[in-house]
Amino acid sequence: MITVALAGNPNTGKTSLFNTLTSSYEYVGNWAGVTVEKKVGTLTNKQGQLIDLPGIYSLSPLSRDEGVTTSYLLDESPSMLMNVVDASQLERNLHLTVQLLEYGAPVVVALNMIDVAESRGLHIDERELANQLGAEVVPVIARTGRGCDELVRLTKPEHRTNRLLQPRRFEYGSLLERAISELETKLPADAGPKRWLALQFLEGNILVLQKLRQLVDPAWLQLFYDATELQLKQQTGAKDMSQYIRSQRAEIIDGWLQRSLRETHKTGRTLTERIDDIVTNKFLGIPIFLVFMFLTFKLTFDWIGTPLSDELDALLNGPVKDGIGSLLDTVGAAAFIKSVILEGIIGGVGGVLVFVPQIFILFLIISFIEDSGYMARIATVMDRLMEGVGLNGKAFIPMIIGFGCNVPGIMAARTIEQPKERLLTILLTPLMSCSARLSVYSLFVGTFFKSNQALIVLSLYVLGVVAALVLAKLFSSTIVKGESSLFVIELPPYRIPQWRTLMRSTWEKGKGFVRKAGTFIFGGSVVIWLLGYTGPSGWNVSMDESFLKAIGSVIAPLFAPIGFGNWQAGAALLTGFLAKEVVVSTMGIIYAAPDDAGLSGMITQFFSPLQAYSFMVFILLYVPCLATVGVIRKETGSSLWTWFSVGYALVVAYVIALAVYGTCKALGFQ
Amino acid sequence: MKLTDIMAGTNVKITDLSTMNDLVRRRLNDFGIMEGSVISLRKLLPFSGPCTIEAKGQWIAIRRKEANCIQVEAV
Numbered sequence: 001m002i003t004v005a006l007a008g009n010p011n012t013g014k015t016s017l018f019n020t021l022t023s024s025y026e027y028v029g030n031w032a033g034v035t036v037e038k039k040v041g042t043l044t045n046k047q048g049q050l051i052d053l054p055g056i057y058s059l060s061p062l063s064r065d066e067g068v069t070t071s072y073l074l075d076e077s078p079s080m081l082m083n084v085v086d087a088s089q090l091e092r093n094l095h096l097t098v099q100l101l102e103y104g105a106p107v108v109v110a111l112n113m114i115d116v117a118e119s120r121g122l123h124i125d126e127r128e129l130a131n132q133l134g135a136e137v138v139p140v141i142a143r144t145g146r147g148c149d150e151l152v153r154l155t156k157p158e159h160r161t162n163r164l165l166q167p168r169r170f171e172y173g174s175l176l177e178r179a180i181s182e183l184e185t186k187l188p189a190d191a192g193p194k195r196w197l198a199l200q201f202l203e204g205n206i207l208v209l210q211k212l213r214q215l216v217d218p219a220w221l222q223l224f225y226d227a228t229e230l231q232l233k234q235q236t237g238a239k240d241m242s243q244y245i246r247s248q249r250a251e252i253i254d255g256w257l258q259r260s261l262r263e264t265h266k267t268g269r270t271l272t273e274r275i276d277d278i279v280t281n282k283f284l285g286i287p288i289f290l291v292f293m294f295l296t297f298k299l300t301f302d303w304i305g306t307p308l309s310d311e312l313d314a315l316l317n318g319p320v321k322d323g324i325g326s327l328l329d330t331v332g333a334a335a336f337i338k339s340v341i342l343e344g345i346i347g348g349v350g351g352v353l354v355f356v357p358q359i360f361i362l363f364l365i366i367s368f369i370e371d372s373g374y375m376a377r378i379a380t381v382m383d384r385l386m387e388g389v390g391l392n393g394k395a396f397i398p399m400i401i402g403f404g405c406n407v408p409g410i411m412a413a414r415t416i417e418q419p420k421e422r423l424l425t426i427l428l429t430p431l432m433s434c435s436a437r438l439s440v441y442s443l444f445v446g447t448f449f450k451s452n453q454a455l456i457v458l459s460l461y462v463l464g465v466v467a468a469l470v471l472a473k474l475f476s477s478t479i480v481k482g483e484s485s486l487f488v489i490e491l492p493p494y495r496i497p498q499w500r501t502l503m504r505s506t507w508e509k510g511k512g513f514v515r516k517a518g519t520f521i522f523g524g525s526v527v528i529w530l531l532g533y534t535g536p537s538g539w540n541v542s543m544d545e546s547f548l549k550a551i552g553s554v555i556a557p558l559f560a561p562i563g564f565g566n567w568q569a570g571a572a573l574l575t576g577f578l579a580k581e582v583v584v585s586t587m588g589i590i591y592a593a594p595d596d597a598g599l600s601g602m603i604t605q606f607f608s609p610l611q612a613y614s615f616m617v618f619i620l621l622y623v624p625c626l627a628t629v630g631v632i633r634k635e636t637g638s639s640l641w642t643w644f645s646v647g648y649a650l651v652v653a654y655v656i657a658l659a660v661y662g663t664c665k666a667l668g669f670q
Numbered sequence: 671m672k673l674t675d676i677m678a679g680t681n682v683k684i685t686d687l688s689t690m691n692d693l694v695r696r697r698l699n700d701f702g703i704m705e706g707s708v709i710s711l712r713k714l715l716p717f718s719g720p721c722t723i724e725a726k727g728q729w730i731a732i733r734r735k736e737a738n739c740i741q742v743e744a745v
Contacts, residue, residue: 055699062693091726092702239688242696243704250702282716380731383721387733393720417693487736488697491722491729 002048004155004194007094007100008084010055011492013112016143016501017084018052021152031068032473035635038081038111059099060205061416065339070207071102077278079106080155080390087117087612088122090261094253095246104193106136108154114139121264129260134168150663167193175235186216204222204229204242234352272493276377285381296365298621305358312357318549321346344529345522359435360510362404367505371497376489383487389469390476392416392485395425402432405626408509410635417486424475426635427645430624431468433461436580440619443584449602460620467652468619524578528586533545548590562618562657563611579625621653673740674721678711686741694736700724708745
């Protein structure tokens with residue numbers, strides 16, 4: 001089984017290509033030492049594996065995550081490297097190509113987005129380019145699949161004998177060549193591709209440095225590096241070694257392009273430019289973004305999400321429930337079992353699954369924003385604001401994802417290179433009102449704020465954001481004092497995302513939520529139902545005599561100042577730690593509501609509109625759900641910060657709910 | 671003169687990047703932006719926000735603080 005490693009710059013349509021070339025794929029855990037997931041796919045011809053390496057500009061990493069590709073090349077031996085190159089950005093992309101060619105494994109260049117290049121007046125002679133590179137160059141359009149069959153064909157072993165099997169050799173001037181030879185002699189025979197190792201070392205690749213230190217005396221290496229760099233600076237006037245190497249490569253690449261690239265005159269301003277003029281406009285930028293988010297929520301709740309949800313709800317509580325009910329009757333199940341299944345399990349899990357349509361739509365829109373290129377603009381437009389509170393514009397993206405689900409949002413914080421900034425983003429993302437909280441809002445706004453649903457919900461989302469900004473400022477000036485930031489964002493040309501990539505991306509994000517519903521909420525629902533079914537006096541007690549009431553009553557008084565000092569609210573909030581949607585399930589069980597409409601009716605007896613709002617504010621802020629806490633622990637690697645994230649959230653939730661309830665009551669609201 | 675002093679859209683050549691934050695400079699190098707490169711300023715976002723520069727057909731956004739470190743000359 002051959003292994004092909006897929007490498008290339010970010011924004012080259014690599015994911016699109018991966019999807020087109022593989023018939024199936026899976027995540028096989030993380031790459032060693034980082035929190036980047038390893039994605040392995042099976043080629044469509046079923047004769048090999050395709051490993052997706054993270055997008056990088058150069059093998060020399062600036063952060064641990066960027067080191068994945070170099071680590072892979074150091075530790076494993078791929079049969080072949082497939083290098084995705086953006087045809088409209090040839091010069092920059094080829095710098096990575098050179099580094100990959102020097103590695104020694106056979107390289108196939110997938111020249112992607114040739115249609116975009118053509119439309120920009122860039123005409124590439126791929127045969128000439130292949131001659132210059134000494135590797136196969138296949139023009140492809142990953143979006144449509146054009147050229148992909150040829151790529152898969154080239155992965156077969158019989159085609160690899162036609163290409164040079166020795167590492168491609170590029171010249172770097174006599175001084176460096178002497179240095180490279182000197183270093184090569186010091187390396188043991190089994191060290192790997194020596195010239196590649198030497199060059200990467202001289203370029204300043206930290207991972208290669210670490211590897212070489214195990215093979216060669218570190219002190220000698222340091223002296224050697226410094227001496228070589230000094231000589232280089234004196235002889236050539238270069239600023240530093242890595243820049244010199246880069247400019248040598250640039251000359252070589254330039255030669256290639258002169259022979260294989262023809263540029264015809266560009267026709268005025270592109271569509272991307274015109275869109276950017278509006279979207280990153282001084283005055284319109286942020287408002288446009290807010291409108292965009294508002295429309296997103298409208299689509300998710302009012303226009304598509306909720307109607308679909310309602311259909312699903314009717315299905316679950318109608319035919320499905322009845323069907324299972326009669327099935328249980330037929331097999332003569334005990335009343336207890338029947339109760340557990342119909343009210344505990346179906347009631348609980350079902351009450352949550354009905355929100356799946358809304359969640360998938362939200363994830364779809366987020367995926368669209370990512371793939372179209374708009375995300376980069378958002379990060380840029382919001383950066384000034386983020387910078388003001390000690391965050392990075394890139395932190396905005398995890399937070400946006402956090403609106404769908406905190407779990408993938410926190411995982412997305414991995415794109416932030418600086419550790420302190422990343423920690424801060426992780427701590428604050430739970431304040432982004434996730435889709436689970438949405439199910440609670442849906443219930444309450446549907447009951448109490450029917451005519452202003454979107455507005456009330458928007459206010460909660462905004463409250464979360466404002467709280468996050470304030471706390472960001474607070475934390476970054478006190479406990480998470482930062483180091484220098486790295487904000488360099490490429491703004492790729494806008495493009496319409498490929499449908500298949502969007503679907504896969506949406507499914508991957510949505511799957512997490514569905515899995516959560518399956519495990520935590522399922523188990524939790526049964527436990528809660530059980531707590532409501534049993535009590536100090538035995539089985540099948542009425543709600544008032546159950547354990548649930550007992551526990552709820554103990555904590556209820558704590559919530560009296562913020563408007564909901566009843567045991568039902570207390571118990572529901574407690575169970576909400578499992579997963580925020582469970583609040584709805586619990587209430588469904590506590591109030592013995594037959595369905596959503598019934599539940600709506602019941603809660604009007606226990607909450608006033610103001611109390612409902614206060615309750616929602618508390619839900620918004622109080623603690624991250626169990627799954628989120630788990631991810632925080634994993635991503636920060638620190639129990640201390642995990643406990644902190646739980647603790648501060650509780651405090652903030654209480655204080656703000658108190659403020660909201662108190663002031664509104666004083667102002668005479670109900 | 672500084673990059674942030676020039677008129678948007680005009681091509682300039684970079685003369686010095688040494689005062690810049692090391693990480694940012696290395697990342698810019700990856701984009702082919704270094705001493706001797708020809709770039710142009712596209713946009714300055716309000717309130718001392720980021721600026722977008724154009725270099726070899728790429729559009730890159732960096733913070734104002736870093737942009738102020740880019741010394742350029744007319745070309």
